[in-house]
Amino acid sequence: MDERARILLKSLIEHYIVDGQPVGSRTLSQYSRLDLSPATIRNVMADLEEHGFIAHRHTSSGRVPTPRGYRLFVDSLLTVQPLDAGESSQMQHALVAEDPRQVITRAAGLLSQLSSFAGVVSTQRRDGGFRHIEFLRLSARRVLLILVSPDGTVHNRMLQVDRDYSPSVLHEAANYINAHYAGVSFEEIRRRLGTELAELRRDISQLMQRAVDAGLDAARDDADKMVIAGSSNFVGIPDFADDMARLKQLFGLFEQRTDLLQLMDASARADGVQIYIGGESELVPMEELSIVIAPYRADGKVVGTLGVIGPTRMAYQRMIPMVDITARLVSAALDQGEM
Template identity: 55%
Template sequence: MLDKRSLVLLKTLVERYIAEGQPVGSRTLSRYSGLDVSPATIRNVMADLEDLGFVTSPHTSAGRIPTPRGYRLFVDSLLTVQPLPSEAVQALESKLDTSDPQRLIASASRLLSDLTHFAGVVMAPKRSTAVRHIEFLSLSERRILMILVSTDGNVQNRILIPDKAFSATELAEAANFFNQNYAGRTLDEVKQAIQDELKALRQDVIALMNAALEAGSAALSEAEDQCVLSGEGKLLEVQDLSANLDRLKRLFSIFEQKTELMQLLALGQQSQGVQIFIGGESGVMPLDECSLVTAPYEVNGRVVGTVGVIGPTRMAYDRVIPIVDITAKLLSSALSYH
């Protein structure tokens, strides 16, 4: 436990370092903290905070900077966040593209990036793979166009090349049979049904159905981008990150693979509100110089995804947090309306 004086000095140090990007010395702390204490007392407190792992001294300066542990105490206990005024919320809402869910999610990611000047990320809801409707159109003797519409309105086209030629009448009968018996069921359910229930169908029709289901599964999987990332190039302009090429390579490798990022966003989805991952403390993103601020969003009261901002640990958390929070709320409202 730190006493009040130590907490005030730590808060002042983090705020000055975020604002100026330079190690903070005792003279600056004396000027901005509002405490009536001597420089010697401040130096002693700083030494104690360094021993406890909250601050550290760069080799090139007598001043100190916060560690990930210092940032953690700051955001958990010392940070004051003001909600965005209503006119700012309305301005944000007007910038979201609500024409369809996919554009809405992409515009939310861009909005997060534009407002914070860092990378914006949205973990999209997992699409339904249930089929609403299927059609087969003959393109030539052995080429068939499959049109598959999922229950979330996603339309995918694929070319099928079966072993047997089918007439237009046969293709229409196969599509009608599918739509009458299996519309609204998932592709996996239909696959199982074809194996168990369709003994009476001709084997060549079953083969056509199986080919259509495999192509449909692949099409919907390709269309499903579960992590929409925007503005990662803005991080090249952040000196804390761009000063180290190896650090940048690791960060952009995380962006490219998306696996670790998805794991972090999944953790954020489990929280009740804004959650902050600082440096490598999550055990997922291994960069001490990066933080991720996330908030879950809902559709009709059910949490389906996460929005977030990725930036340096030296970010203005009091500004980023309300932006992430209100974007999640606006996205929830817009998706629920859809």
């Protein structure tokens, strides 16, 4: 593709993102600021259409971008715009270090508010073990297990026990487990317990087994943890509002979540912001959707992903820094929360 075609494609996509209407050669001539005749522009547009970057919509003489056109645009033609100072300040104040669950919920809402689309945040679906545990005696047959996950999330589990454990024994058991198994996955602990339990005192081994079972339950509870904010915004987006069947499919995607979780998991294995454009990837179940996603971290490890879900006709140059900054702020908040 020569430079003239690149400029015209960039101009067409930028105009379509703003206006939402098929772009004709006369409009493109004015918007691109190239000194080309309408006939020359039509010829270039015909070439772009032949290569699958733009397409006709119905009988209109104008063209619209295709997923392939959007992909070329975001990969090599896009000029990322920094967020204004007001938005950056709003994000920094909203994502302060506190309960990790509140940070995640706030991040989803913030992304939705700033983008006017849907904000999504998911925790990584893996058994990361624990960072710290405590046992607290509640009664002769009840013990409270306090389990802190690697990302700082606190899980409380009530344990029904068959004997009365003194506070000193509970403290000793917690110290032993924290010293020898913190950071090890619960599945790995369970595997090792088969050979190591025989070497432990009976009271410690019983508490340890109960802690592992409770930890695995907590990991399963978080397995499909995803926060989606602003899904109702799609009702007001012309690309979706005029097609009830498309809206139903979209809300089914938000409700079922399996496809979204698969995509979010895939993004956790990549560095930086990833852009998935509907129609080009099996991970995006709707051709009209684009998803801008980035991983976030705690203690240097990826613990989840977040991003914006919107129509393919979105302002990518604004969404990319928005998602990138949010991921960095969430990571910083989680790290501060662990201190």
